[in-house]
Amino acid sequence: xxxxxxxxxIFLMLFGFMVTAEAAMKEHQHHNADxxxxxxxxxxxxxxxxCANAPSAVFDNNGxxxxxxxxxxxxYVNYSDDKGKTYSPPVAVNTVAENIYxxxxxxxxxxxxNKGHIYISxxxxxxxRFSGHIRFSxxxxxxxHFSEPITVNDxxxxxxxxxxxxxxxxxGDIYLAWLDKRDLLAAKKAGQPYNGxxxxxxxxxxxxxxxxxxxxxxxNSCQCCRVVMAIDNDQxxxxxxxxxxxxxxxDHALVKFDSQLKxxxxxxxxxxxxxxxxxxxxxxxxSIADNGSYHLVWFNNAxxxxxxxxxxxxxxxxxxxxxxxxxxxxxxxxxxQVLSQGKAVFIAWKEFDGKQATLLTMKSPDSGKTWSExxxxxxxxxxxxHPLLINDGKKVYAVWHRRxxxxxxxxxxxx
Numbered sequence: 453x454x455x456x457x458x459x460x461x462i463f464l465m466l467f468g469f470m471v472t473a474e475a476a477m478k479e480h481q482h483h484n485a486d487x488x489x490x491x492x493x494x495x496x497x498x499x500x501x502x503c504a505n506a507p508s509a510v511f512d513n514n515g516x517x518x519x520x521x522x523x524x525x526x527x528y529v530n531y532s533d534d535k536g537k538t539y540s541p542p543v544a545v546n547t548v549a550e551n552i553y554x555x556x557x558x559x560x561x562x563x564x565x566n567k568g569h570i571y572i573s574x575x576x577x578x579x580x581r582f583s584g585h586i587r588f589s590x591x592x593x594x595x596x597h598f599s600e601p602i603t604v605n606d607x608x609x610x611x612x613x614x615x616x617x618x619x620x621x622x623x624g625d626i627y628l629a630w631l632d633k634r635d636l637l638a639a640k641k642a643g644q645p646y647n648g649x650x651x652x653x654x655x656x657x658x659x660x661x662x663x664x665x666x667x668x669x670x671x672n673s674c675q676c677c678r679v680v681m682a683i684d685n686d687q688x689x690x691x692x693x694x695x696x697x698x699x700x701x702x703d704h705a706l707v708k709f710d711s712q713l714k715x716x717x718x719x720x721x722x723x724x725x726x727x728x729x730x731x732x733x734x735x736x737x738x739s740i741a742d743n744g745s746y747h748l749v750w751f752n753n754a755x756x757x758x759x760x761x762x763x764x765x766x767x768x769x770x771x772x773x774x775x776x777x778x779x780x781x782x783x784x785x786x787x788x789q790v791l792s793q794g795k796a797v798f799i800a801w802k803e804f805d806g807k808q809a810t811l812l813t814m815k816s817p818d819s820g821k822t823w824s825e826x827x828x829x830x831x832x833x834x835x836x837x838h839p840l841l842i843n844d845g846k847k848v849y850a851v852w853h854r855r856x857x858x859x860x861x862x863x864x865x866x867x
Contacts, residue, residue: 460806461659464493466542471572477701481617483774487653489578491503491856496621498796499523499524499526499528499542499544499861500523500540500542501519501521501530501539501542501759501858502855502857502858503523503835503855503856504521504522504523504528504853505521505522505523505554505555505855506521506522506554506555506556506558506559506560506837506853506861507519507520507521507559507664507853508520508521508559508560508561508562508688508836508840509562509840509842509859510562510563510564510842511564511842511844511845512564512568512842513564513566513845514543514554514794515533515844515845516531516532516533517531517533517535517842517861518530518531518562518564518570519532519562519842519859520545520560520561520562520572520574521532521560522552522554522559522560522574522695523542523861524549525546525547525549525550525551525552526544526545526546526549526552527544527545527560527572527574527589528542528543528544528545529542529543529545529562529570529572529591529595529598530542530543530595531595535849535861536567536847536858536859536860536861539638539859540595540648543595543596543597543598544598545572545589545598545601546587546589546601550577550587551576551577552574552575552576552577552835553574553575553577553584553614554574556787556837556838557615557677557678557733557735557801557838558575558614558615558616558678559574559675560572560573560574561573561574561616561617561618562749563618563619563620563626565620565624566622566729567593567624567658568594569590569594569624569660570590570591570592570594570598570853571588571589571618571626571660572588572589572590572591572598572730573587573588573604573616573618573628574587574616575587575613575614575615575616575630575682575689576603578610578800579610580610580611581613581614581677581829582614583610583611583613583614584612584613584614585603585604585605585608585613586603586604586605586614586616586628586630587602587603587604587653588601588602588604588614588626588628588663589601589602590659590660592659597667599660601758604616604628604654604661604663604666605630605632605652605654605666606654606665606666607632607634607666607702608756609634609637611633611634611636611637612631612632612633612649612675613630613631613632613633613634613652614630614676615630615631615676615677615678615679615735616628616629616630616679617629617630617678617679617680617681617691618681619682619683619689620683620685620761621682621687621688621689622683622687623687624657624659625656625657625687625712626655626659626660626663627653627654627655627681627689628653628654628655628663629648629651629652629653629669629679629681629689629691630651630652630653630679631650631651631652631673631674631675631693632649632650632652632666632668633649633650633675633677634650634652635650635668635671636647636648636649636650638693642692645673646671646672647672647696647700648671648672648673648674648675648696649672649673649674649675650667650668650669650671650672650673650746651668651669651670651673651679651691651693651707652667652668653666653667653669653691653715654666654667655712655713657712664713667713667714667715668720669707669715669718670695670705670707670718671695672695672696673693673694673695673705674683674693674694674695674696674702674731674732675736676731676733677693677694677731677732677733677735677736678693678735678736679691679692679693679735680692680693680735680736680737680738681738682738682740682746682809683740684708684740684744684768685740685742685744688708688709688710688711688712689708689709690706690707690708690709690738690740690746690768691706691707691715692705692706692721692736692737692738692748693732693735693736693846694732694735694736694750695706695718695720697720699727700727700728701725701726701727701728702721702727702728702732702752703720703721703723703724703725703726703752704720704721704722704736704750705718705719705720705721706718706719706720706721706738706746706747706748707719708768709767719769719770721763721765721769721772722736722746722748722750722752722754722761722763722772722775724758724775725754725756725757726752726753726754726756726757726758727754728753732751732753733790734751734786734787735750735792736750736751737749737750737788737789737849738751738790738791739790739797740792741792741794741795741797741819742792742794743766743819744766745764745765745766745792745819745820745832746764746765746766746768747759747764747790747792747797747820748763748765748772748790749763749788749790749799749801750762750788751764751785751786751787751788751807754770754805757777758781759777759778759779759781759785760777760778760779760781760785760786760788760801761775761777761778762775762778762788762790762799762820763775763776763818764820773820776820776823778799778801778814778823778826779801779803779812779826780787783803783804783805783810784803784805785801785803785812786801786802786803786804786838787801787802787838787839788800789801789838789839789841790841791841791842791848792819793821793843793865795817795818796815796816796848796865797815797816797819797820798813798814798815798816798841798848798850799813800812800813800839800840800850801813801816801839802836802839802852803839805835808831808832808833809831809832809833809836810828810830810831810861811828811829811830811831811836811839811850811852812826812827812828812829813826813827813829813850813862813864814826814827815864824864829850829852829862830852830860830862832854832857834854834855834856834857835854835855835856836851836852836853836854836855837852837854837855839851839852840852841864842861846865847863847864847865848863848864848865849861849862849863849864850862850864
């Protein structure tokens, strides 16, 4: 099963929350039994989207659906011109095989620019446990060929540089942010305490040929939850991640860049007070609306405030709306995604009742003021990824990868 979901359940179990050991074990056994008989597990299977791990999807300006996914030791890219009914043959991004993180919280990323350039980032898995390098490749010929991958982190000691996020603005500036443990190593060498990791970033202003020197945003981030990034209306990035506040309070922080190459002041955007000395493998998500509002979703599991939450801010995080709790906590509601389109805001998430996983969505027609009732889109008893939300410029789609099955898009605008 996907490691992110499993680790979340294990941590919930260990720290006395509502997921019991028996329920977690049943899910683990059930999912493993279900996928072991699929064609994906047979030897000699050719790379295919249905058997892929952790696919990411995006539409380009012409409505073509692009996907980046992992099979074996390669990142592959292919596309569909008919909303997922048929796909082009996959093209390997890295011709030289390497170990790659391919899970819900740490998957390859894909961006297609206005010029049709395709940018791919991923985290290479190294020899030590929980170690990695941030990798990048590009195609300037419509996905026919990809450049030799480069390592973006300029600290090359074998430690954790992982959980990459990527965003590209209209000028073509490429931003990468990730969780980095170089400062933890330095602290240990100096005999000093250090909690968690740090958030680092790098910028390319030449279309991905080179990246600038790595810069640190802040110390003491949570060390293994996804980082997310979006481009604001001024063409500068906003980064959102799970942070460590005070005595292992694992809430969320946000930073808006002040200029092309410089990050701004970090602000705290959730106050659920989840105190846990562990990593939940459960990062947040962000979508920036046309009017500049930031729409945020996340998961926390504090005794008094737990489950999935939505909030928004119209002043770059200085003031946050009252967080709305959604999803069924008793069914392990998890891994929310958010996407805005005009005044409409869409949320997708996943629940598990001990036997089957369910994909759910809900919609706000008025920028998050009111919300529809949750809608069930699909269910499965097999292995399933975290849900994603994508936009082709006209419609919003939920996508949910279920290993061994067709990659399916669910249109949401007519809910």
